[in-house]
Amino acid sequence: MTVSLSRLTASTGLNYLLKTTMQDDLLVPVADATSYYVKAGTPQGRWLGHGLSGINRQPHGPVTVPDAKSVFSHAQNPDTQAILGRPHGQTTIASRNGEEQQRHAVAGFDLTFSVPKSVSVLWAIADKDVQQQVLDAHHRAVNIVLEWLEDQAIHTRTGRNGVARVGTEGAIAAAFDHWESRAGDPQLHTHLVIANRVQRASDSAWATIDSRTLYKSIVAASEHYNGLLFDELQRILGAEADFRTPTTAQRNPSHELIGINDQLLREFSNRSRLIDVEAGRLIRAWAQEHGKHPSATTVIKLRQIATLATRQAKSETARPLNELRAGWQNRARDLGQTPKAVLDATIHRSLRRAIRASDVSPEWIDAAATVTRDGVARRRATWNRWNLLAEAERTCADIRCHSPADRRAMVDAVTSAVENKSVPLNNARYRLPLDAREDLAFAGHSVFDFPGARLYTDAGTLANERFIMHARNDGGGPAIAVTEASSHLAEYGRRASCELAPDQRTAAETVLTSGNRLDAVVGPAGSGKTTTMAAIKAAWERTHGEGSVVGLAPAAASAEVLARELGITAENVAKWLYESVGQGAYQRAERFRGLEQSPPRSRSLANKYLASLSLQQAQWQLRKNQLIIIDEASMVSTIQLTGLVHQAAQAGAKLLLVGDPAQLDAIDAGGILGWLHREGKAVELTSIHRFTHDWEGPASLQLRDGNIDAVDQYTANGRIEHGEFTAMVEDAYQHWAADQHNGKSSILIAPDNDTVTTLNERAHADLVASGHVDAEHTVALSDSLTAGRGDTIIARKNNRRLTDSNGDYLRNGTLLRITKRPHRDGSVAAQRLDTGATVRLDPRYLIESAELGYATTAHRSQGITVDTSHTVLTQGRLTRELFYVGMTRGRASNTAYVCESKPAANEPSMTGATASWCSILGEVLASAGAERTAHEVRAAEIAKADTLERLAAEYDYLAQLAASEHLSTAIAKVMPDAVSHLHESPSWGAGVAVWRRALFTDPGAAHHVLSCALRHPGDAQDHMAVIHARLRRVAGNGIHQSGNALSEVLSTERADLREMIEQVRSRTVTRRDDVAKRALTSKPSWVQALQAMAGPEVDAQRWVAVVGEIAAYRDRWGIEGRADPLGPVPASYDWEQTRDRDELQLQIQSMLQSAALSAEESQAAIPASIVHKPLIDVGPSL
The missing domain is CATH 1.20.5 (Single alpha-helices involved in coiled-coils or other helix-helix interfaces)
Incomplete structure (x- = not known):
């Protein structure tokens, strides 16, 4: 990705960028600052963004150190030192396990724009004129993307829980250009630092950026930048780009300039x-x-x-660009590629006419939208507009546009067309009033209906999910009688000398006897899923015969393990579908039809081929009463499962999904196994058998659930180390190497492929030094490393033509050890570590698809069980699922090495403050990456669309607008000149809220106090704070009534505001009725508890009213699942919820007392204590 995003702290976030600039505080116009060609340093930063007027700065003006520190470090106007809204939050110190941890305010966001490597190479070795043109193209692309972000993503949220999204005047940004990577390779990139302060378009008040939306937009911004950059390079230099095939199995195709060959890219691409x-x-x-x-x-x-x-940090003293360029040009000449020859091959070559928006027809937009929709639907069950924008940019990546406006119009048209082709999962909830102001309207919708928050899916996705979900409830699958299943399982236990745990036996019996077309067994790591599958397989074959169980898995290597462990035929899912209903089946069918039409004289030979083809196809077809076990089923996509369910239904077979949705998910759209688990439609294994230490099983389950308390257990048992990146990588390596030396099986897990390569190189070097690996005779591998006799390598690609001595083909993920020095043709003899079989690997496979095999990533470690595991963890690299996988591979020990600094990438950390190890772990555990089905997402969106909690926040926002208008009018009557000044006070919002409550309590007193406060403010600096403090005395009792959307009277002169308030009130009435009816009909546990206390004598009308009020209270305050009607006691500062709860306590008490009196009159005396008992039973008392 060419645009990356990281947070900047208020403490020292800009220090590195400011230190490397050449001119510092010299006010040299940026346009004239070309001396960086001959002077040490990078150009002075330049201001960008439409929000600069708020700090009295001009676009493209120079960024000085005092200005930058005022804006970013202190959130102040650089001229007046006035605070921009609120000051940055103070650095806070938290404590965990006795260690102090600092949390720093977010001062801004560093968007790093890096040109593609081929563009950096062209820029690096070109003459000064071309170099400047490339730089200008990059600058224009950066500037346009910033404008795009200002329009699409840079906004602020306001109101309770950020319920309203409001537009801004624009961003305040500083751009800093850098020339090289840490390794000294050319890497033209710009740090665009956006301040975390913007002015609301509605009232010019200062606020912070909605960072969640900004983060969601970055992939689309990156794709947009690429398209703009290549457009500019074609326009000014006549350069063309194409897609390069990846050189290794780890990488994706890249978009690079034609004329910059792979040799040059490799020369300038890494350390x-x-x-x-x-x-x-x-x-x-x-x-x-x-x-x-x-x-x-x-x-x-x-x-x-x-x-x-x-590996040392990049020097803060940059070299002059002309010196760097001379060195880069010499490196190119050393490869036999002169700068002139490269330029001749790269520029002035394009003959294509750039596309204008008017050239794009509706038919083309429709076709491009279909391609875009199919692309995003293949990878996701649900998506938003940001996903569609990014995918539309990829669809249009090879199209060159005449102008940025043409590109944006084209991409927007495709994106909108995809939205129209998609199925919305949440809809706009409000009609936007005519002529709505900016505090009610945003991006063409109400401030409560942000288009970027809309979610979509595909009709095909919904249909596939529905088909699979129906199969779970289809009772037409094969089964075994209960007594027979029990007998088979008992026999298996005796034969295998392996008695099943109770949960394993229950799971096996349920699967064998259910009769469902589709069943699922879910279990955490180490719960004995393989043992359970073996028992199911044995029992099934006892009834349905040998070969009646077939295995499938998402990868060839895991299918091979499944086959070996269960003693069955197993294949990877993609291969099975290819051969059974895909291209393989189609080709056999075509050959079959051709043979059927053979002339009579060759009929005999044709019949032989027909028989062979029929048998080949039969090998890829399911049979009646077969059981298909799909292992690691969470990694199988929905569309793949749909095909398998179809086959099972047609054949009369049964599917069994086995896996853990808390581990790795499907690369393409998935989520089915997780749905089965969450809906209680999967049998769950609960006991953990893998770990040597008793504490580790429960602790691993806490990790699985994302519970931060698990960290305490792992820390107490010495399983977490933390420190600087290099030290952590070294510690992990040393502990892994020691385990290997001591005869333990161990796995070394790295956070990314670059670290894997570093660790592999280290292991290779140590083995050479110890004499275990031959370094004199080596072969080249795809990771740019070499291997000799004694080295362990890993296959990274399936190759069915490369077979070992057992006749088995080579699979992605297979580990091998090189046993002899290379042959003359470059091939090597190797032995598989899993089976001991030997194989000869040709040089092409080695250079394209083999790597050193000492370290691995968490993704590739799933399914592996060893004695010990060592996992290196860096910030932002792992999800909870990946971390859980890494921390559950070892039986005896699983250790995490948390890096408190980022790895040596292109630049030192820009964050200014190193994240603590505990905060990094917290981020990982909170980062759930497992996908949910479209059905689940739709249900969740419907459930939260109109909760009273959300409606109350929306009403409160609108009421604040009305109260603000009313307060401004009241102030203007007393002191007209004070209105604008008071509006700028950080106390204005609080003052409006207390004015609203004071008006409800005593309007006359409120106006009197306001008048006195305006005329006699005293010597306070914040006049609005004085008004707020004095109005609180009037509003003290108002908290018991104000803030109710149905009872509060709001007056406003604005028609748009009145209409929005009425819409919210209407939805509130509807929601209150809905939750009341649902409570009375479904009778959840809290209703049953209340009914038991009330007894049969409760007045029916009163019962309905009280239950409705309690249901509304629970919906308003987000109380779910608790049996006590009013839930937990709110915190002391939650005065609104406390008010509502107190009132309901009284209503409940009154209703129960009346019911008790009615019972007393009709039956017998009731003890007086019953009157007070309900106060305890309905929920914790204040």
Whole structure:
């Protein structure tokens, strides 16, 4: 992704950027600041954004250190030092496990725009004129994306719980250009730092940015930037771009300039060149000292020293650009590629006419929308407009546009067309009043209906989910009689000398006897899913015969493990569908039809082929009474499951999904296994059998649920280490290596592929140094490393033509050890670590699809069980599911190494403050990545659409607008000149709220107090704060009545505001009726509890009224699942909920007392204590 986003803190977030600028406080116009070609340093930052008028700065003006610190560090106007709204929150200190942790206010957001590598290479080796044109193109693209973000994503939220989204005047941003990566490679990039302060368009008040929307927009912004940049480069240089096939299995296709070949990209793409240079220097020094060339083992050691030496932080003292360019040009010449030759191959080559918006026909938009919808629907069950914008940009990536406006019009048209083709899961709830002001209207809708929050799905997705969900309730599947199943399971236990745990036996019996077309077994890591599957397989085959159980898995390697562990035939899901109903089946059908039409003279031969084809197809067809076990089912997509359910239904077979939705999810749209689990339609394994230590099972379940309390357990048992990135990687490696040396099976899990490569290189070097690996005779691998005899490598691609000595093909994820030095043709002999079979790997497979196999990622570690695991964790890299997988691989030990600094990427951390290890773990555990079905998302959106909690917040926002209008009018009558000044006070909002309550309590007193406060404010600096304090005395008792959407009387001169208030009130009435009726008809546990206390003598009309009020109270305050009618006692500062709860306590008490008196009159005396008992039973008392 070419645009990345990170938070900046108020403390030292800009220090690095300011230190590297060349001019600091010199007020040199940025347009004239070209001396960075010959002077050390990067250009001075420049101001950007439409919000600059709020701080009296001009676009493209220079950013000085005092100005930057005023705006970003202190949230102040750089000229007047006036606070921009509210000051940054103070740095807070929290404590966990006795350690102090600092939390810093967010001062802004660093959006880093990095040009694609080929553009950096062109810019790096071009002459000064072309270099400037590339830089200008990059700047224009950055500027346009900022304008796009201002229009689409940079807004603020206001009201209770941020219920209203309001537009802003624009962003305040500072842009800083940088030239190179940490490794000294050319990497043209700009840090666009956006201040976390904006002015509301409705009233110019200062507020903070809605960061959630900004984060959601970044992928779309990145794709938009790429399209704009390549448009600019074609327009000014005639350059063309195309998509490059990835060079390794780890990477995706990239969009690069034609004329910049892969050799140049590799030269300037990673740290390896810098390491090579340093290693070469060390080798020459060693040879000079010892009088001979070092051996291969010594070279490995010297390269290891070079690796460490080049991992240091990038120097804050930048070199002049002309010096950098000369070095980059020399590196290109060393490859035989002169700058002129590269320029001749790259620029002035485009013959395409750029597209204008008027060139795009409705038919093309419809076709592009279909492609875009199919692309996003394949990867997601649900999506929003940001997802569609990003996918539309990818669809249009190879189209060059005449102007930024043309590109935006084209992409917007495609996106809107996709929205029309999609099924909405939540709808706009309000009619936007005519001529609505900016405090009620945003992005063409009401402030409560932000278009970016709308969710969509596809009709096909809903149909597929519905089909699978129906299959779960389809009783037409094969089954085994209960007594027979019990007998088979008992026999299996005796034969296998493996008695099933109670939960495993229950799961097996349920699956065997249910008769459902589709069943599921869900279990956490280490719960014995494989044991349970083995028992089910044995019992099923006892009834339906050998071969009646078939296995499927999402990957070939996991299918192989399933086959080996259960003793069944197993295949990966994609291959099965390809051969059974996909292209493989189609090709056989075509051949079959062709043979059927053979002439009579060749009929005999044709019949033989027909018989062979029929048998081949039969191998990929399900049979009646078969059981298909789909392991790791959470990783199987919905569309794949739909195909399998169809096949099972047609054949009279049964599907069994096995897995854990709290582990890895499907790459494409999924969520079915999680739905089955959440709906209680899956059998759950609950006991944990994997771990040596008793505490680790329960603690792992807390990790699985995202419970931060699990951290205490792991910390207390020495399973969490934390520190700087390099130290943590080193610790993880050393502990892993020690475990390996001591004969333990161990796995080393890294957060990303770059760290995997670093760890693999380290392991290889140590094995060479210890004499276990031959460094004299090696082969090249796809990760740019080499391997020799004794090295462990991993296959990264299925290859059915590469078969081992057992006749089995090579699968992605297979670990092998090289057993001999390479053959003359570059191939090597290797032995599989799982089966011991031998295989010969050709050089092409090695260079394209093999890597060193010592470290792995969490994603590739699922399904592995070892003695110990060591997981390196960095901020923002792992979801809860991935972390849980990593921390449950080991039987005896699972250790996390939490990096409190980011890895050595392109730049040092911009955040200014290192995140604490505990906050990083908290972010990971809170980051649930598992997808939910479209049905679940739709149900959740419907459920939250009109809750009284949400409606009350919306009403409160509107009431504040009305009260603000009323207060402004009242102030103007007394002191007209004071209105605008008081509006700017940070106390204005609180003053409006207390004015609203004071008016309800005593309007006359409220006006009198306001008049006195205006005329006699005293010497306070904040005049509005004085008004607020004095009005509170009048409003003291008003809290018991104001704020009710149905009883409060609001007066306003604004027609748009009156209409919105009435719409909210109407929805509130409807919702109150709905929740009351639902409570009375469904009788949840709290109604039953109240009914038991009230008895049969309660007055029916009063009962209906009280239940309705309680239902409304629970909906208003988000109380769910508790049997006590009023739920927990609210916190002391929640005065509104306390007020509502007190009033309901009185109503309940009165109703129960009346019921008791009625019972006393009709039956017998009732003890006096019953009158007071309800106060305890309805919920905790104040």
